[in-house]
Amino acid sequence: xxxxxxxxxxxxxxxxxxxxxxxxxxxxxxxxxxxxxxxxxxxxxxxxxxxxxxxxxxxxxxxxxxxxxxxxxxxxxxxxxxxxxxxxxxxxxxxxxxxxxxxxxxxxxxxxxxxxxxxxxxxxxxxxxxxxxxxxxxxxxxxxxxxxxxxxxxxxxxxxxxxxxxxxxxxxxxxxxxxxxxxxxxxxxxxxxxxxxxxxxxxxxxxxxxxxxxxxxxxxxxxxxxxxxxxxxxxxxxxxxxxxxxxxx
Numbered sequence: 597x598x599x600x601x602x603x604x605x606x607x608x609x610x611x612x613x614x615x616x617x618x619x620x621x622x623x624x625x626x627x628x629x630x631x632x633x634x635x636x637x638x639x640x641x642x643x644x645x646x647x648x649x650x651x652x653x654x655x656x657x658x659x660x661x662x663x664x665x666x667x668x669x670x671x672x673x674x675x676x677x678x679x680x681x682x683x684x685x686x687x688x689x690x691x692x693x694x695x696x697x698x699x700x701x702x703x704x705x706x707x708x709x710x711x712x713x714x715x716x717x718x719x720x721x722x723x724x725x726x727x728x729x730x731x732x733x734x735x736x737x738x739x740x741x742x743x744x745x746x747x748x749x750x751x752x753x754x755x756x757x758x759x760x761x762x763x764x765x766x767x768x769x770x771x772x773x774x775x776x777x778x779x780x781x782x783x784x785x786x787x788x789x790x791x792x793x794x795x796x797x798x799x800x801x802x803x804x805x806x807x808x809x810x811x812x813x814x815x816x817x818x819x820x821x822x823x824x825x826x827x828x829x830x831x832x833x834x835x836x837x838x839x840x841x842x843x844x845x
Contacts, residue, residue, distance in 0.1 A: 624671035627781035631839035653733035668817040695844035696806040700782035701796040730779040
């Protein structure tokens, strides 16, 4: 009788919740951190699955997965996911679009605030800056290309400082001095808005760049059922609202 009660309880859990609650491992790009953390908490409250998230830059995600790092779900830009599909590291189907993030400009509180409302004023702000700071990931690569297209790269030689990720960029700005201007994913800048950084504004519309992020299941996922459930949740209204409230369009 006791065994029957246990089996009955397990059956009820499986039917009611889709799967037994467990830990779900997610490897994600850092630009979507604020929205993903909120969405993961909503998912935990709804299903009981604890979502353990490791954040990394897009290039680092490619490297870590290629080195056989384990995860149930990977969240990254489509170009990174395409490479991982070719390498057989993530599933080619059921890709879930999470949203897109634009590039913004930041300075520390108390520093001169540049005008970045137009491309011309942005160019002036860049040329007047003592140091430009941006990352070595997707956002920073775009900024590097933009400065080159605007014909500013040569003049700025020796005045740029790059870091592996957005977090390091923000910490540099917080500890900096003089006329330093930083670039980063808008979501990452906003995380430091109450910690001493000022979000100056997005790049002008004619030179703005959005990085799109999507989530996929890892074929060798230890928690495949939980991963599928999480991807389904990310398509719903609750998750979309969580991302949108954090500036992820």
